[in-house]
Amino acid sequence: MHVVFTKGPGTSYDIAVHRETGPALAPRNGPGGHPYLPHDLVHLLVEAEAGIRLGVYGRLAAGDNGLFWPADPAERTRANRRRKTKRPRPNPEAKADMARSEELAGIAVPVWELRHGHTRELPAYVTAGEIPPVIDRIVSRLDEYGERWHGLPVGGSLTVAW
Numbered sequence: 001m002h003v004v005f006t007k008g009p010g011t012s013y014d015i016a017v018h019r020e021t022g023p024a025l026a027p028r029n030g031p032g033g034h035p036y037l038p039h040d041l042v043h044l045l046v047e048a049e050a051g052i053r054l055g056v057y058g059r060l061a062a063g064d065n066g067l068f069w070p071a072d073p074a075e076r077t078r079a080n081r082r083r084k085t086k087r088p089r090p091n092p093e094a095k096a097d098m099a100r101s102e103e104l105a106g107i108a109v110p111v112w113e114l115r116h117g118h119t120r121e122l123p124a125y126v127t128a129g130e131i132p133p134v135i136d137r138i139v140s141r142l143d144e145y146g147e148r149w150h151g152l153p154v155g156g157s158l159t160v161a162w
Contacts, residue, residue, distance in 0.1 A: 001061040001162040005030070005041050007152045013038050022063030023070040023079075036118070036146040037109060044160055045141040046104045047097075050134050054097040057162050107131060108138040112146065115139065 001019040006027075008014060011034060016027040030040045040056075047055040060066050070076045107126050113119040122128065149158060 001057070002159050003040075003044055003057070003162060004157050004159045005038055005149070006157045007149070007154055008032075009154055011035055011038075013040075015040050017060055017068060019061055019063075021061065022065065023072060023075045025060075025065065025068040026071040026076075028068055034109070036116075036150045037112065037142060038149065039105075041145060041149070041158070041160065042105045042109060042142065043101055044162065045145065046108060046138055047101050048162065049137045049141055050100065050104055052097045052101050054091065054094040055101040056098070058097070059094070061162050104132070104134065104138060108135050108142060111135055112139050112142045116146070 001017065004016040004018070004027075006014045006016070008029075011032040013030040013032060014027050015030050017025045019025070030038055033039060043055065044057050046052070047057050052058060056066055060068070065079060070079050110119065110122050110126050111131065114122055145158060145160070152158070
């Protein structure tokens, strides 16, 4: 699977997912908010480095539509009907993976910002002695993409393989 992040004006961006399993997905807007690290890019890198299988990107790669809609209008109608009629059973492992993704992203971004001089201190909820070892690998990946993203012109894209 490949995920394409396309820079918009300010901190906005679009995301397109190209995958082998499941229907083709329509691109969608990302939440924006950070000039160097798009929120959804952070989660992709966190989930890849931490081996999170049932986060957003693992489920997309397996064929789930997640926060996306099928590109084909007929498939979109079918997916919408399925969402209304089938209530998925809560998956405790998926819930735990999503929580882990959020937790690690919430640590990795402030650590990255501190190392790059974008902030002077870590937030109170991040205790330096309690930073999981995986954070160094995640921050290295953020290093790899942060400056590249920031340097892109509006309309420029980064493609990341899952």
